Amino acid sequence: MNVDTREPIIENLGVLETAALLRELTAGLIAVADFDEASTRLVRITRDAVPGVTWCGFTALRDGAPAGVAASDARLAGLDDLRHGPDAPAMSAVLRREMILAQDLDVEQRWPAWTARARDLGVRGVISAPVDVDEQVIGAINLYAGTSAALTPRHQLTAMLLAEHAGLLLAAVRDRARQAALTDERDASLIGEGVVGQAVGVIMTQRGCPAPEALEVLRSAASSLDIPLREVAERLVVTVSRPREG
Numbered sequence: 001m002n003v004d005t006r007e008p009i010i011e012n013l014g015v016l017e018t019a020a021l022l023r024e025l026t027a028g029l030i031a032v033a034d035f036d037e038a039s040t041r042l043v044r045i046t047r048d049a050v051p052g053v054t055w056c057g058f059t060a061l062r063d064g065a066p067a068g069v070a071a072s073d074a075r076l077a078g079l080d081d082l083r084h085g086p087d088a089p090a091m092s093a094v095l096r097r098e099m100i101l102a103q104d105l106d107v108e109q110r111w112p113a114w115t116a117r118a119r120d121l122g123v124r125g126v127i128s129a130p131v132d133v134d135e136q137v138i139g140a141i142n143l144y145a146g147t148s149a150a151l152t153p154r155h156q157l158t159a160m161l162l163a164e165h166a167g168l169l170l171a172a173v174r175d176r177a178r179q180a181a182l183t184d185e186r187d188a189s190l191i192g193e194g195v196v197g198q199a200v201g202v203i204m205t206q207r208g209c210p211a212p213e214a215l216e217v218l219r220s221a222a223s224s225l226d227i228p229l230r231e232v233a234e235r236l237v238v239t240v241s242r243p244r245e246g
Helices: 006-029 035-049 074-080 089-096 112-120 153-191 194-207 211-225 229-241
Strands: 055-062 065-071 100-102 125-132 137-145
Touching: 006 035, 006 153, 035 055, 035 065, 035 137, 035 153, 055 074, 055 089, 065 074, 074 112, 074 137, 089 100, 089 125, 089 137, 125 153, 137 153, 194 211, 194 229, 211 229
Parallel strands: none
Antiparallel strands: 055 065, 055 137, 100 125, 125 137
């Protein structure tokens, strides 16, 4: 008796492709601290990794207002930009908190103006899935097909998993950006403060380097010696201030 195993094989391939996509996204975004750069990487990696998806876009809203877009193809950026009109699949996904599917834009009637622009750009199908980043930022990941009926239930599953994973990765990106900003503020305060500022000035003079780099030299010395930063700074300032013996 012959058993048709083609469907399970196709399904398994789909699972493997999605797993590979999520791994690649993690590798591509894990060290990024800029949200716009992360969004751009997100859409380019997705476009290249998901068969049947011709373009990919990401729509971001901060505190309910359009806050940026990323598009794998600059020609289509306007489709993801809600400032050009909120009546779009991305906004529907965000407002309804569910995936939106339009397999054939030639017969689609939900977003007339958006659909006309999309068809003019060669788009024939779209999936939009809501992405929860944090309390301030939400968005939608948008998968575009260049042919009708190209987007299948497998693409819907991929979009769902992608949206969940992208939300976690982008939240981490925003956390890193916040931490970097706090570090910059602390560094600026240290550089302008008393003995640490003096020590930074000494290192800048000796090495001809900028203040942030001099502060890192000081931090590295403190870590190596396992003593507080200010103590290292005091030792350095005392050392350079001590008159040389003739």
